[in-house]
Amino acid sequence: MIRVIVTEGAFDLGAEAARLEDGPETGAVVTFTGRVRDVADGLAQMVIEHYPGMTERALTQIAEQAATRWPLSGVTIIHRYGALVPGDRIMMVATASRHREAAFQAAEFLMDYLKSRAPFWKKEITATGADWVVARAEDDAARDRWSKPDAAQ
Amino acid sequence: MIRVIVTEGAFDLGAEAARLEDGPETGAVVTFTGRVRDVADGLAQMVIEHYPGMTERALTQIAEQAATRWPLSGVTIIHRYGALVPGDRIMMVATASRHREAAFQAAEFLMDYLKSRAPFWKKEITATGADWVVARAEDDAARDRWSKPDAAQ
Amino acid sequence: MKSFQVLYFAWLRERIGLGRETVETDATTIADLVAELRRREARYDLAFSDMASVRAALDQDLVDDLNTPLGDAREVAFFPPMTGG
Amino acid sequence: MKSFQVLYFAWLRERIGLGRETVETDATTIADLVAELRRREARYDLAFSDMASVRAALDQDLVDDLNTPLGDAREVAFFPPMTGG
Numbered sequence: 001m002i003r004v005i006v007t008e009g010a011f012d013l014g015a016e017a018a019r020l021e022d023g024p025e026t027g028a029v030v031t032f033t034g035r036v037r038d039v040a041d042g043l044a045q046m047v048i049e050h051y052p053g054m055t056e057r058a059l060t061q062i063a064e065q066a067a068t069r070w071p072l073s074g075v076t077i078i079h080r081y082g083a084l085v086p087g088d089r090i091m092m093v094a095t096a097s098r099h100r101e102a103a104f105q106a107a108e109f110l111m112d113y114l115k116s117r118a119p120f121w122k123k124e125i126t127a128t129g130a131d132w133v134v135a136r137a138e139d140d141a142a143r144d145r146w147s148k149p150d151a152a153q
Numbered sequence: 154m155i156r157v158i159v160t161e162g163a164f165d166l167g168a169e170a171a172r173l174e175d176g177p178e179t180g181a182v183v184t185f186t187g188r189v190r191d192v193a194d195g196l197a198q199m200v201i202e203h204y205p206g207m208t209e210r211a212l213t214q215i216a217e218q219a220a221t222r223w224p225l226s227g228v229t230i231i232h233r234y235g236a237l238v239p240g241d242r243i244m245m246v247a248t249a250s251r252h253r254e255a256a257f258q259a260a261e262f263l264m265d266y267l268k269s270r271a272p273f274w275k276k277e278i279t280a281t282g283a284d285w286v287v288a289r290a291e292d293d294a295a296r297d298r299w300s301k302p303d304a305a306q
Numbered sequence: 307m308k309s310f311q312v313l314y315f316a317w318l319r320e321r322i323g324l325g326r327e328t329v330e331t332d333a334t335t336i337a338d339l340v341a342e343l344r345r346r347e348a349r350y351d352l353a354f355s356d357m358a359s360v361r362a363a364l365d366q367d368l369v370d371d372l373n374t375p376l377g378d379a380r381e382v383a384f385f386p387p388m389t390g391g
Numbered sequence: 392m393k394s395f396q397v398l399y400f401a402w403l404r405e406r407i408g409l410g411r412e413t414v415e416t417d418a419t420t421i422a423d424l425v426a427e428l429r430r431r432e433a434r435y436d437l438a439f440s441d442m443a444s445v446r447a448a449l450d451q452d453l454v455d456d457l458n459t460p461l462g463d464a465r466e467v468a469f470f471p472p473m474t475g476g
Contacts, residue, residue, distance in 0.1 A: 014167020017186060024191035024239055030260075031184045032253065033170060034476055038177035048475075049401055051468060054451035079475060086177055091476060100185065100391075101295070104261050107183075111253055111476060117453060119468075120475025121401035132402050135472035142254070187391055201390075202316055204383060207366035232390060244391060253476075264391055270368060272383075273390030274316035285317050288387035 004059045008082040020074040020096040030103040031094040038086040044125045048081040051119035062113045070102040115139040155216045159208050161235040173227040173249040183256040184247040191239040197278045201234040204272035215266045223255040268292040315385035321353035337372045400470035406438035422457045
């Protein structure tokens with residue numbers, strides 16, 4: 001039910017969604033895909049570093065938390081590492097449920113947790129240099145909304 | 154930027170998402186897919202009736218509203234009609250944006266509006282008879298949350 | 307007298323027994339048109355007996371209120387609450 | 392003295408100049424270990440100069456507080472706030 005993949009290679013969004021839809025009880029599937037955007041001064045590469053071992057462990061824990069919190073029939077998280085170029089897909093999450101609200105909320109939850117709890121670091125390489133991407137305070141705030149007393153269930 | 158398709162045929166989720174991702178500015182793509190679930194006493198068919206002309210018009214209006222409300226680089230709505238069987242995909246929406254929050258919220262908005270404002274009616278055919286699906290009050294409530302003063306933007 | 311294309315969908319179509327007809331009427335609002343149709347025949351009266359479950363569109367735009375004037379519309383549609391998605 | 396595998400990622404790895412080393416220490420908390428590393432050499436001192444930008448994991452579990460005891464952990468990792476997704 002939980003599928004976590006950490007890979008240098010590309011992935012097939014359509015095949016992943018179809019895999020998650022399988023079974024008579026799944027009514028709703030939500031997917032999120034993140035891609036490398038170009039930056040103002042021209043992005044040559046985005047290099048993604050990760051912490052082998054901890055990455056798989058953290059992503060699995062985040063998926064398990066979502067599956068505990070919402071009635072899901074499936075959760076998929078795929079995240080790439082290594083050297084990517086603008087337009088490449090970086091990662092995807094997908095959630096399957098009988099109910100659309102659960103599928104949407106669980107997918108947003110996965111993204112918010114993944115952004116600040118999964119050990120990935122992005123470096124942008126342009127013609128003028130290389131810079132580590134700085135974490136956004138909004139990403140911590142987005143994650144913290146799920147632990148408020150009135151957090152959506 | 155807006156793509157609305159009303160069809161008897163199947164659609165290709167992966168191809169639709171890839172189409173929406175095109176262009177250097179798209180960072181995030183969210184998709185929702187709805188499928189025919191089986192029901193307790195065995196669903197033979199789900200037959201979907203629609204109002205040709207008004208359907209395309211209503212879906213286009215809903216997509217335009219989403220594009221006004223959030224910074225989207227693309228919106229796709231595909232909805233099937235005719236006779237479907239359990240496991241068939243019924244419909245999909247997809248949204249593309251620089252920002253994941255906008256893509257998620259716009260996709261949820263599309264679903265909430267589509268459920269109660271797009272002229273489709275589902276009929277379930279089982280071994281024991283045929284029944285029109287009854288609209289859920291929750292679907293109206295889900296739609297109305299977008300017109301509250303504190304609605305997410 | 308004005309002439310309208312009147313369309314019925316889902317169980318309204320099934321109860322009335324047709325999907326589309328031309329109606330000549332002096333009715334000025336959607337609600338007046340419904341009242342006139344109900345007086346015609348029992349199948350119309352039955353189809354429109356629970357107006358809380360009936361929605362309408364004028365020229366393919368959903369109306370929020372059945373007291374909406376027919377105005378210059380050419381097409382009036384009646385149907386149950388929608389169940390797409 | 393206990394022995395730990397110490398890992399560094401992203402700009403911490405670049406500033407320190409290595410990704411992994413074995414450290415023998417009497418430090419009892421993560422913060423103690425950081426203090427000891429900073430005393431070693433300027434490159435460690437620089438890498439750990441802004442602790443608000445440093446996160447740590449013990450045996451591949453993120454810790455919320457750098458005063459967490461090292462306990463029986465074998466692997467300690469230091470890295471900047473994460474930027475996946």
